[in-house]
Amino acid sequence: MRYLVTGAAGQLGAAFSRRLGTRGDDLVALTRRELDLTDSAAVVAAVVAARPDTILNCAAYNAVDQAEDDASGALAVNAFAVHDLARAAAGVGATLVHYSTDFVFDGMATSPYREDDPTNPRSVYGQSKLVGEWLALEAPRSYVLRVESLFGGPATRSSIDRIIATLRSGEPTRVFIDRVVSPSYVEDVIDATLALLSLDAPGGIYHCVNSGSTTWHGLAEVIARLLGTQGALEAVRMDDVPMRAPRPRYCALSNARLGALGVEMPGWQDALARHIRSRD
Numbered sequence: 079m080r081y082l083v084t085g086a087a088g089q090l091g092a093a094f095s096r097r098l099g100t101r102g103d104d105l106v107a108l109t110r111r112e113l114d115l116t117d118s119a120a121v122v123a124a125v126v127a128a129r130p131d132t133i134l135n136c137a138a139y140n141a142v143d144q145a146e147d148d149a150s151g152a153l154a155v156n157a158f159a160v161h162d163l164a165r166a167a168a169g170v171g172a173t174l175v176h177y178s179t180d181f182v183f184d185g186m187a188t189s190p191y192r193e194d195d196p197t198n199p200r201s202v203y204g205q206s207k208l209v210g211e212w213l214a215l216e217a218p219r220s221y222v223l224r225v226e227s228l229f230g231g232p233a234t235r236s237s238i239d240r241i242i243a244t245l246r247s248g249e250p251t252r253v254f255i256d257r258v259v260s261p262s263y264v265e266d267v268i269d270a271t272l273a274l275l276s277l278d279a280p281g282g283i284y285h286c287v288n289s290g291s292t293t294w295h296g297l298a299e300v301i302a303r304l305l306g307t308q309g310a311l312e313a314v315r316m317d318d319v320p321m322r323a324p325r326p327r328y329c330a331l332s333n334a335r336l337g338a339l340g341v342e343m344p345g346w347q348d349a350l351a352r353h354i355r356s357r358d
């Protein structure tokens with residue numbers, strides 16, 4: 079199996095490159111500097127040159143607030159580049175794996191979202207990712223995995239890593255008490271992706287988060303316990319924090335579709351424990 083990883087310097091892209099490299103897989107991993115996905119001709123040329131069996135598109139425009147004033151920038155990476163990748167994948171007979179987000183939902187649900195629940199993105203970022211899903215699914219063989227509050231991997235740029243750092247510093251840690259999430263540990267996302275590919279599972283959209291859900295405050299409490307710190311948590315409400323882009327308030331995702339294939343996602347507490355151990 080030959081893989082092409084795009085966005086190879088990001089959280090997921092770097093972790094994927096490390097995992098596939100360790101396994102000794104045939105891998106072409108390209109950072110933004112090596113392949114700017116907004117350059118259509120370069121995308122086609124890179125895919126033709128790499129001749130991958132599978133394209134793992136780990137690149138994204140993830141600046142959620144900035145996207146509100148930069149729709150064209152967000153759409154260029156999260157949507158139009160995905161269209162180019164889907165066409166290029168079709169050209170070489172590759173499978174396209176693309177990652178999306180809970181932000182395609184409005185967060186008004188009261189039970190975990192399933193893949194076929196109606197989408198209703200409230201932010202430009204969410205809208206650009208939704209269009210990207212549609213375009214990824216135009217590839218003859220494609221998977222769209224919706225992940226959420228991603229953490230882990232060689233980079234330490236996630237919100238969870240920020241909470242870990244603040245708790246370790248002893249500073250008060252401000253966390254939402256009314257925003258519900260199902261976080262995704264990159265190592266578990268990688269396992270699920272590789273399982274879907276090796277099962278030759280039906281294409282389409284899959285939710286891919288650690289099992290269960292909690293508030294950011296609940297997450298921070300477990301992190302503090304795992305770290306053995308007494309760091310003070312300051313509970314804040316979403317309405318009290320001005321944010322340029324709206325965030326979905328309730329965004330637990332159901333992994334039922336993965337589960338039906340026998341791909342079980344570990345619980346979020348277990349994932350946090352493994353992540354913290356890996357950083358020690």
Ligand SMILES: NC(=O)c1ccc[n+]([C@@H]2O[C@H](COP(=O)([O-])OP(=O)(O)OC[C@H]3O[C@@H](n4cnc5c(N)ncnc54)[C@H](OP(=O)(O)O)[C@@H]3O)[C@@H](O)[C@H]2O)c1
Nearest residue numbers: 085087088089090110114115137138177179225226227228
């Ligand atoms: N992080 C989350 O909490 C989260 C939540 C839900 C969904 N997701 C989705 O999960 C996937 C992986 O996210 P992540 O957290 O690994 O993202 P990340 O750490 O922000 O990495 C994204 C990578 O994409 C690269 N990139 C941006 N524009 C590009 C372009 N024009 N051409 C090529 N590469 C470009 C970035 O390059 P630079 O390094 O140069 O910036 C970065 O390395 C994405 O699809 C994201 O939307 C993430």
